[in-house]
Amino acid sequence: MSFIMNEGADTRRRPSRRRRGVLLSLAVVVVLVIASIAFLLGRSDDRGAHAPPPGQAPTADSDISWQRVSGQPVPVSALHGPSRQDSSGVAMGFTHDALGAALAAINISTRLSSSAGPAVYEATARMQTLGDVEGTIAAARAEVSSENAANTAAARFAYRLSGDPTGDVVVVSIAAETPQTSAMRGYAQMERTMQWVDGDWRMQVPLSRPQFVTVIDGFAPLGGPGA
Structure with a gap:
């Protein structure tokens, strides 16, 4: 061995x-x-499942209800406004955040229409707009529509924001689904520039006209009287 x-x-x-x-x-x-x-x-997938897409506004709170202004629906919220309405029909008192800006954009826009009546659109323009106030009043006074009001009343809304809603200026995009746009398979979209002044939102005028769109990517649902 x-x-x-x-x-x-x-x-x-x-x-x-x-x-x-x-x-x-x-x-x-x-x-x-x-x-x-x-x-x-x-863990990344779980976070992605619950997080909104980049740039998307937060979903509306569940306390939103709907009122009518001359046949048109407007959203109201005990949390986000409007918190008060004066004798002329002007709705005021919106929160300084995304949902407050969206609610203000819809409420003010609706009250600037000729269908709201001179007392409402004149007071709204003078108290809640910035820019060409008198031109906005004149435009509302001259506004004529041959379309049946029921065909243009929104059944559902969605919104998207550009900018910081806790800052001084934000652009609110509102998309509305109406019987008219549903027949066309799309939405009426309007852009509203909102400015925070003296503790409430005001709207810059003159206003752009709504545009027909077929896609509303990045919009958060707001609901509506028909939702």
Whole structure:
């Protein structure tokens, strides 16, 4: 018997055991890495499922109800406004946030229409707009529509904001679904620039006319009387 041979045999077997140990350790590390990646991806997916798309406004609060102004629906909220309405029909007192800006945009726009009547649109223009106030009143006075009012009354609204709604200026995009636009498979979309002045929202005038669109990506649902 040769100790050298035996030593040689032992020497050959020891690397084999070390290699098996190394491979086992590597396998454990790989499993741990894969498990960690799967866990992180799962958490990322969960966050994505609950987070709104980039640029999308928050969904409306559940306390919104609907009133009519000359046949047109307007949203009201005990939390976001309007908090008061004067004898002329002007609605005021909206919160300095995204939903407050959206509610103000719809309420003010609706009251600037000729269908609201001179007392309402004149007072609204003078108290809640910035810019060409007299031109806005003249435009409302001259406004004539041959379309049946029921065909242009919104059944549902959605909105999107550009800018910081807790700052001084924000652009509110309002999309409305009406019987007329539904027949055309789309929405009426209007842009309203809102400015925070003396503790409430005011609207810059003159106003752009609504545009017909078929897609409203990034809009948050606001609901409506027909929702």
